[in-house]
Amino acid sequence: MSRTVGDRLAEDRGSEAVQAAIITPLLIMFLCLALAGGRMVISGSKIDAAAEDAAREASLARSAAAAQEAAQSAAEESLSDQGVACASTSVAVDTSGLNAPLGQAGSVTVTVRCTVELADLLLPVPGSRTLESTFTSVVDQYRQREGA
Template structure:
């Protein structure tokens, strides 16, 4: 029988404790990665909420009889949509373009609503994460072509 070198015989016994070290390293890398993944997922959900608010604002504004009422209804609908989804924007902007209300009846017209919402990244599951993300969405809704416009 041939004798094996000493390093070949017990090489697996020298590996004690490495599983613990590997686990600690993996967890240290995995937890921040999962936190960022969750933050991006929540940013997508916030983005959908902003798009929904823009759609609601455009739809509500397009059903108004004149431009002034359309502005009020559009802003109210956007605010209600953001509040319903519990979106706490640090700053928000709601623009309703009602210039198409000046078109005569019988001519195609549409209303455009743009909603901008800035959210702090610390609100996205990772407390203490610096910075913010600005989400913007626009939506267009057609005004009834034959309705009386003022």
């Protein structure tokens, strides 16, 4: 006995619903991962800019204490201006370049660490990620420094 096309289609009823039930969660997971990845990339570039701003401000300071304070302030201001909401932020400053004698080049290195939350994306992406950026800025070799 030969079956018609209509008979075969009648047997496949509901298969589209099953396919949709399988594929929809996978598509939602892919979307969530794409959004989380996008947040990491955008936040990373903004943290790079904050480290650059902080290093530049620290290199203009005349003392190690002033450099630390200037870098901290510049990093926080830069992150705030760019709309980066860090769960925790730390700014580490290497001011050894400020101790170089006049006429010799020195540098100041700043490392900015920012913990970016992923849970506030309103998506099933748990946890957070700590991003870090380091930037070095040259200290003017002829600028007067504390103790020099």
